[in-house]
Amino acid sequence: MIAIVVCAVLAVYAGLRVVTERNTMKKLPFVNVISFGVAGVIALLLPHPLTILAAAAYFVGSTLESNAIASTWAGGMRRDD
């Protein structure tokens, strides 16, 4: 009961920090905080054994998305053609 509320409030606080941050690169750690919090909310929401798999799938997807944004912003894997 108290754990899921802590996860949700932490996610909202990190969301507010993402919106009020000016630098683009400094937004990405707070996106990671949102990912942790929402994965905790998904895992604690239902008493079902498949929720931990759903939380793991969301965490993998969110991490992949953040890494793709950061890699493109830094100009990674540039092919000189």
Place this chain on the structure above:
Amino acid sequence: MIDTVMIACVALILIGMAATIAARDPFDKLISLSVMIAGVFPFIADRGYLDVAIAVALVAPISTIFILMACRRETA
């Protein structure tokens, strides 16, 4: 769902939506869109559609990667 968690998820959706519309840089818009998508997933998991949640969570980053292909071509 507990009311506090529900209000937090709705707030996360609305914060992400407002920031996505208000931002000017494409990367800021994509990060804010990630905040909005994070608020949608607890509603899917709360209805009990865990298979739908797994499928959408694995398919949604591919959409972002396709948009990043267009972003890099424009800024370069």
Place this chain on the structure above:
Amino acid sequence: MISTPEFIAGMILLVAGSVSVAYARPKNYVTRLINLEIPAWGLLLVMLHFNESLALFTFAAISVLSTYIFVRTIQKREGA
């Protein structure tokens, strides 16, 4: 019955996202393409309110495909 939070949040996302696509502020293709993701998730929430499980699966798959087609169209338009 109609006042579940999924339905209200989905309708807000649909209306605000559609207006933001129609009147995009930096008036270029990438802004419209990113804003087009907002009504897609709003429609997903409205489908969730009506318990349409198969519609959720199909829409999530087809949304990615249409995004890929839009990106290829934009690249072909700007490369020419």
